[in-house]
Amino acid sequence: MSTTVRITYDQFEEMSRRGDFADSEDRYELLFGELCHMPLPDPPHEDVVDELAEWSFQSLPPGAARVRIQNSLGIPLVDSVAIPDVAWLRRRDYSAGRPLPEDVLLVIEVADSSLSRDRNLKARLYAQAGIADYWIVNIQDRCLEIRRDPEEEEYKKRFINRPGQEAHPLAFPDIALPISKLFPEG
Numbered sequence: 001m002s003t004t005v006r007i008t009y010d011q012f013e014e015m016s017r018r019g020d021f022a023d024s025e026d027r028y029e030l031l032f033g034e035l036c037h038m039p040l041p042d043p044p045h046e047d048v049v050d051e052l053a054e055w056s057f058q059s060l061p062p063g064a065a066r067v068r069i070q071n072s073l074g075i076p077l078v079d080s081v082a083i084p085d086v087a088w089l090r091r092r093d094y095s096a097g098r099p100l101p102e103d104v105l106l107v108i109e110v111a112d113s114s115l116s117r118d119r120n121l122k123a124r125l126y127a128q129a130g131i132a133d134y135w136i137v138n139i140q141d142r143c144l145e146i147r148r149d150p151e152e153e154e155y156k157k158r159f160i161n162r163p164g165q166e167a168h169p170l171a172f173p174d175i176a177l178p179i180s181k182l183f184p185e186g
Contacts (some may be wrong), residue, residue: 005044006033009076032119033079039113045085048110048137048182052086059175065105066091073107074098075129082125085110085137088171105171112139119145124153135172142183 009014011055012030015021021028027038040112049069056067066089073082081098086108087098107126108115111118118136126134134155136145143162146171147155161167163180 005035007035007079008033009074009081012079012081027083029083030079030081031125038083038126041110042112044139045110045112047084050141051182052108052110052137055177055181056086056088058171059177060088063091064172065089066094066099067180068099068184070099072103074100075125076100078125078128080129082122088169101131104129104131106133106135106169107131108135108137110137110139115140123147123155126150127154128152135167137182144177144179144182 007030009030012035029032029036029038034074053069060067068084068087068089069082070085071087073084073087074080075082079086084107086106087099087104088106089103090105092103094103109118109122115136115138123134123136127147130150132148132150134147134150138145143160144167146159146161146167147157148159149156161179163183165179167179168174168176
């Protein structure tokens, strides 16, 4: 029998302040009040995150947004602290607290073994938080899944972009991500 212990956003923040996670190399997310271990990413996942980071820094106009790579995003309304692979945020100082949903311009999750979780649990989380632009890089199917127009627990609009196509963030529609950049031939 397994037991799930639920904790609140505030309890998670207190645990972080106390250093409860400091002695571990493991990383944890708080998703809907449940503490979830984050497995070590494999090389294909890391490579795509690197490509997205490079694209983000090269494409955004200087000072237009803050780019965070595998850092936390607080969603206190649903007792959650997510760690998306890439997040574009409104430009401000986050040293006093985690970015919140109203700060988010774009969230990207890279999914291989986590595809089901990113399509379901994480999509529900980000939709409930009101995050307007959620992308899932689907390594298995070599495509980019875009979700927009959040309403309650789901996204009303879904698009799939494949190599040969481009994706454009809502907040910066003039910026293009060639999908082939994420899935080079070879």
